[in-house]
Amino acid sequence: MTTKPKTKAKRPTRTETRAERNIRWIEENCRIPEGKLVGKKVKLSQFQRRFMIKIYDNPAGTRRAIFSVARKNAKTALSAFILLLHIVGPEAVQNSQQYSTAQSKEQAAVIFELAAKIIRMSPELSPFCVVRDTVKQILCPERGTKYRALSAEVKTSFGLSPALTIHDELGQARGPKSELYSALETASAAQEEPLTIIISTQAPTDNDLLSILIDDALEDNDPCTIVELYTADTEADPFALTTIKQANPAYDEFMNTKEVLRMAADAKRMPSLEADYRNLILNQRVESTSPFVSRITWDTCGAEPVSLDEDYAGQPVYAGLDLSATSDLTALVLMFMVRGVWQVHPFFWLPEEGIAERSRLDRVPYDVWAKEGYIELTPGKSVEYEYVAQRLRELCTELKVKKIAFDRWNYRHLKPWLLKCGFTEKELETLFEEFGQGFQSMSPALRSLEALLLNKKLAHGKNPVLSMCAHNAVVQKDPAGNRKLSKAKSRGRIDGMVSLAMASAIAEATTEEKPKEFQMMFV
Numbered sequence: 001m002t003t004k005p006k007t008k009a010k011r012p013t014r015t016e017t018r019a020e021r022n023i024r025w026i027e028e029n030c031r032i033p034e035g036k037l038v039g040k041k042v043k044l045s046q047f048q049r050r051f052m053i054k055i056y057d058n059p060a061g062t063r064r065a066i067f068s069v070a071r072k073n074a075k076t077a078l079s080a081f082i083l084l085l086h087i088v089g090p091e092a093v094q095n096s097q098q099y100s101t102a103q104s105k106e107q108a109a110v111i112f113e114l115a116a117k118i119i120r121m122s123p124e125l126s127p128f129c130v131v132r133d134t135v136k137q138i139l140c141p142e143r144g145t146k147y148r149a150l151s152a153e154v155k156t157s158f159g160l161s162p163a164l165t166i167h168d169e170l171g172q173a174r175g176p177k178s179e180l181y182s183a184l185e186t187a188s189a190a191q192e193e194p195l196t197i198i199i200s201t202q203a204p205t206d207n208d209l210l211s212i213l214i215d216d217a218l219e220d221n222d223p224c225t226i227v228e229l230y231t232a233d234t235e236a237d238p239f240a241l242t243t244i245k246q247a248n249p250a251y252d253e254f255m256n257t258k259e260v261l262r263m264a265a266d267a268k269r270m271p272s273l274e275a276d277y278r279n280l281i282l283n284q285r286v287e288s289t290s291p292f293v294s295r296i297t298w299d300t301c302g303a304e305p306v307s308l309d310e311d312y313a314g315q316p317v318y319a320g321l322d323l324s325a326t327s328d329l330t331a332l333v334l335m336f337m338v339r340g341v342w343q344v345h346p347f348f349w350l351p352e353e354g355i356a357e358r359s360r361l362d363r364v365p366y367d368v369w370a371k372e373g374y375i376e377l378t379p380g381k382s383v384e385y386e387y388v389a390q391r392l393r394e395l396c397t398e399l400k401v402k403k404i405a406f407d408r409w410n411y412r413h414l415k416p417w418l419l420k421c422g423f424t425e426k427e428l429e430t431l432f433e434e435f436g437q438g439f440q441s442m443s444p445a446l447r448s449l450e451a452l453l454l455n456k457k458l459a460h461g462k463n464p465v466l467s468m469c470a471h472n473a474v475v476q477k478d479p480a481g482n483r484k485l486s487k488a489k490s491r492g493r494i495d496g497m498v499s500l501a502m503a504s505a506i507a508e509a510t511t512e513e514k515p516k517e518f519q520m521m522f523v
Contacts (some may be wrong), residue, residue, distance in 0.1 A: 014138055019056035023049055025089050029124040033077060033117035035254070047249035048078055051228045055082075055197070060223035066198045068171075069230040070283040075199045079166050082197060087147050088128050088140045088166040089117075095144035096163035096191075098474040101151070101180050103172040108151035111168050112136045116146070152180045160187040161208040165196045171210045172201040175363020178209050202231065202285050205471050206426045207364050207464075211285060232282035234296050239268045247283040274432045282506050291445070292473040292497070293487065302462040305343035308399060312338060317401045318510060320435070320502030321392075322495045323385075323410040324349075330383045333466070333499040334395070335507050342452060342507065344460040346496055349388055352377035364468055364493060374465050385410075389417035396423075396431070401508055405435040405502035442484035445505035446475065452482055452504055469496035 016024070023044055030042045044052070047069075055065045059118040069075060080099065085091040086098050102108040111279045115138060116131045136149040152173070173181065188194035203210040217227035236243040244260060245251045251260070260281060267277035278286040285295060305314055315336040324330040330349040335342045350358065350366055355377065359366045369375045376391070378384040395401060411434075418428060435441060452458050460466055473494045476486035485498055 009285055017053075017057050018054040019049075021090055022085055023057055025085065029089070029122055030081055030084065030118050031121040033080070033114045034119065037254070039121055042081065042101035044081075045074075045250060045253055046072070047228070047230070051078070052082075053472065054226045054228065055195075058224070058226060061193065061228055062195060063222075063224035064196045064198070064213075064217075066210075066225070066227040066229070067218055068198075068200055068202055068210070068214060068228070068283060069249065071201055071280045072260070073230075073248055073250040074254070076111050076114055076168060079111050079168055079197070079199050080118055083111065083115050083147060083164070083166060084118060084125065086195075087138055087145045088125055088143065091164075092140065092143045092145050093163050096146075097161055098145065098147040098159065098166075099162045099184060100147070100149050100166040100168055101170075101184065102149075102168045104153045107169055107172070108149040109136060111166065112138070112147075112149040123511065144316045145509045150184075152178065158518075161190045162182060162188050163191050163194055165194075165492075167196065167198045167200070169200045169416065170198050170213075171200040171404040173207070173209050175204070176207055176209055176365050177360065177363070178214055181209065201280060202283050204285060205468075206285065207468060221230050229283075231284055232278075234237040234284060237275070238278060238282060239264045244281065247281065291471060292475050293450070293470055295454055295471060298460075298470050299462070299465065301453055301456055301458040301460055303341075303459040304461045305345060305459040308334070308336070308345060312336065312343075314400055316510075317395075317399045318503050318507035319401060319402055319404040320504075321406040322499045322502070323388075323407060323414060324495065328383075329465075329493045329495045330388060331469070331495040331499040332388070332392070333496060333503045334399075334401075335503045337507075340457065342458050342468070342504065343452075344463075344500065344503075346456055346460075346463050346466045346499070347384050348375045348465050348496065349378055349386075349392065350375055351380055351382050353379075353381045357377065364492065369465055374463060385414045385417045388418075389421045391413060391423040392418065393423065401431065403433050403506045404406075404431055405433050405506040407437055407498070407502070408434050409437075433506060435506070437484065437498075439478045439482035439484050442501065443482035445501045446483050446485070448508045449501050449504045458504075466496040466500070469494045470500075471496075 027042050032038055032042055055062045067075065083098060083100065100108065100111045116133065118130045119125045119138070128140055128142055128249050130141065132139070138147040145154070146164050161181070162184055165188065167181060170178070170181065185196065188196070198210065198213065200210055204209065206215070206464060214227060214229060217225045218229070230247050230249055232238065232243045232246040244264060248255060248260065250343060251257060263277055263281055267273040275286050278284045315338070317334050317336045319332060319334045322331045326327060332347040334345040337343070350370070355367050355370060370377050375386065378387045415428065472492040473485050475483040478482050485494055485501065487494055
């Protein structure tokens, strides 16, 4: 007697996740809009799939998604695919609005043009979409969805209600705020499940909006915010292939590797190109202009300084004072040595009136720093020297202040307040040392400060105001190669760095026997 063969039990079919559905839809309906594979069906790379899974399979639900990678890794193409998902694909919400933003009209047009090309090449999508080239709009009449490209150069209407917003190259927005970004983020509150996607190379500084958003996301403060950051290790050889690949996940797939390696070779041969290379190819936070001190060098001296408490109150203290004109930043930097390292303690003043407007104009959060205690606000529209003088009197009473190097600019306005606060003429003559701001004085001072930074002989605690000044500081050279800090060439306030240079110079000159060039600084 024979028995029938056992029927193999069918495995239950696994339910497709939301991200898998969206990936499948893109690959079935979208075409590659440009390049050597133009017209072929899309096959998303692993790193693109990872980002899609993070967005759409997030158990907490995604409110904001950040994707930061070097240029030429198909960032904008990925933006266009996601955009079409929400216009005509399975993510489309009936009668909803979608927007993409950029800082310039030209950049805003890029994502629109890629999406339009994808639609026109796709027989699956073109019957359902209407492309309006003149106004940079795409419509899906069947679903009532509408997409429009916006730029920061055009005044934004606050009557928008976006279900999806894609911010393209937000790293180009300077400072901690963007009116266009804020307008769309607040407008999305009317939607039940709004989604913001940011796809960009990194911004140059920590104080720029994109940097603030990335840093907050990396701290996992909000489970509804996800981030994918591809950036090269700042301490690695910037021209090594392994370093390049850290910021370029598409390097071994569809990148023009010869072009990338050519850029690396050019930057290695011509240092003036290195900053752009680091930002665009390595996706690092680097200024396009070469600062006096690199971000890497500055950060290596970011240890928390020893506090000026009772244990160190008897240490000799040296200071640099940069007095402002009316509403500008006034800076005082104190230094004292502990175990061979100079401990740095900065003080800053700004006028209280107009602080919000100054924050907006300078694109740095002075108002926030003031609330956090990093800046002291004085009443009125200009810095009141009475408060500066009073603080100097308190510090000189509590500490063993040996010398204060100062820029003579506006000192005549400070001196009467110093006398009123209790300083005698003899004290002022002994304590305050005039410091020239030209090449003759500043060049040896900068060499001294550079040596301290490179040898990690400073501890500044990454004070945000002083760090801003350090990142802004640019040097100017004379025909002989002498240098000074240039406020005209710098991208923002550098007063704290001027004070630090003066303080370090007078500390070095006072504590040791120095060559003649240091004696010439105080003129």
